[in-house]
Amino acid sequence: MTHTRDELPSAAAPAEKASDAALARVLDVVARRRAECEERRQVPRDVIAVFKEAGIYRAATPRQFGGEPLPPGRFLKIVERISAVDASAGWVASFGSSLMYLAALPPDTQAELYANGPDVVFAAGLYPVQPAEHVAGGYRLAGRWKFASGCLGADVLGVGITAGQDRAGRPRTALLRPEQVEIAENWQVIGLRGTGSHDLVVDGAVVPERWTFVRGAPPTLDDPLYRYPTVPYAAQVLAAVALGVARAALDQVISEGGRASHTGGPVAADRASYRISVARAEAQLRSVRAFFHDITEEVWQTVERGDPATSHQASLLRLASAHAAKASFEVVRDAYHLAGIRAIADDSPMQRCLRDVSVIPQHAFLQETVYDGAGAVLMDAPPFPGYL
Incomplete structure (x- = not known):
């Protein structure tokens, strides 16, 4: 039994039907390969190729370079769908949105970036931000950066440097080719194992100035998508993974409600206790998801008509994301308890849902401090530095 499938109507346009068929193939491949992703601690390149074929990695590429920018609400639902099958695959797919950042690069740099096509996989380890040496025409880099999700399947990699910070103190990102970077495979974690969020190591590579940008800086090309708040969107795509996992976990306990107990x-x-808990979890998940997608649509309508998103709207995007991650964890935790002793088995999808969803609220974009920043904005008080 499933409850959140945004199925296309029978009168859908041919392009939409083709897109839905491509997503169906993605879901099928992910379902067949998820155990392999967990074991290998990465989403293999041939699976990434299926993501590319489905348009996931052109969903934020500029139209003039062959991209097909998707409205955030539509992309977020794609991430949810994939994450309901496998959280790690959904997490890696979510970075199809990260090419929004690269819209801040000079147009000629973007033309070079997309010279071989619009389906570019970008992965970054931005922290800890490292100093870079100014050299003729660019920066010389050396250091180690953590949490580069999907780096083993990336076409271009980014690292955070302090040189050239903007007035708000936001670090600059330097782009490198994979051959310029050593990937230290050290992703030994409890959940989201298939994301392959390893360390990046660079030793003396020189990056030209035009291949660097400040994350969240104004785009050099215009499209409604690039007017959508960049950093809040980065939080949203991760929260969408949590929503997908929570849906899968809750569907699992609903479908198993008719099973006989081991104890007889x-x-x-x-x-009654089981029915009450399921109903509460269903209400909680649907409520938080409604807030999440409602504010997404509100902000999208604002930027699509040419107006800038307000700081209040950007803050609500961040609040909705952090709250979705927290509530999704609570839903999965409750589902795990309802599942009983079966949930502890290695082959139980429930234990993996719990492990994966527990990682998501730990992300810096989704931690409890977001409530502090959102509360400040709601009361017209200055939030903590870097919140917006």
Whole structure:
């Protein structure tokens, strides 16, 4: 039983039907390969190729370079769908949105970046931000950066440097070719194992100035997508992974409600406590998801008509994301308890849902401090530095 499938109507346009068929293929491949992704601690390149074929990595590429920019609400639902099958695959797919950042590069640099096509996989390890040496025409880099999700399948890699910070103190990102970077495969974690979020190591590579940008800086090309708040969107695509995992976990306990107990006790669905817990979790998940997508659509309509998103709107995007991650974890935790002893088995999807979703609220974009920043903005007080 499923509850959040945004199915296309029967009168959908041919292009939409083709897109839906491509997504169906992605979901099928991910379902067949998710155990392999977990074991290898990466989404393999041939799976990334399927993502590319489905347009996931051109969803934020400029139109003039062959991209097909998607409205955020539509892309977020794609991430949810993939994440309901496998969180790591959804996490890696979510970075199809990160080419928004690269819209701040000079147009000629972007033309070179997309010279071989619009389907470019960008992965970055931005922290800890490292100093870079100014040299003729650019920066000389040396250091080690953490959490570069999807780096083993990336076409271009980014690292954070302090040189050339903007007035708000936001670090600059330097782009490198994979051959300029050593990937230190050290992703040994409890959840989201398939994201391959390894360290990046650079030793003396020189990056020209025109291949650097400040994340969140104004784009050099115009499209409604590039007017959407960049950093809040980066939080949203990660929160969408949590929503997908929560949906999968809740669907699991709903579908198992008719199973007999190992101890011979009452069928779960015959117990009031089970029914009450399922209903509460369903209400919680649907409520937080409604807030998440409602503010997404509001902000999209604002930027699509040519107006800038307000600081209040950008803050609500961040609040909705952090709250979605927190609530999704709570839903999965409750589903895990409802699942009983079966949930502890290695082959149980429930234990993996719990491991994966527990990682997501730990991300810096989604931690409890976001509530502090959002509360400040709601009361017209200055939020903490870097919040917006």
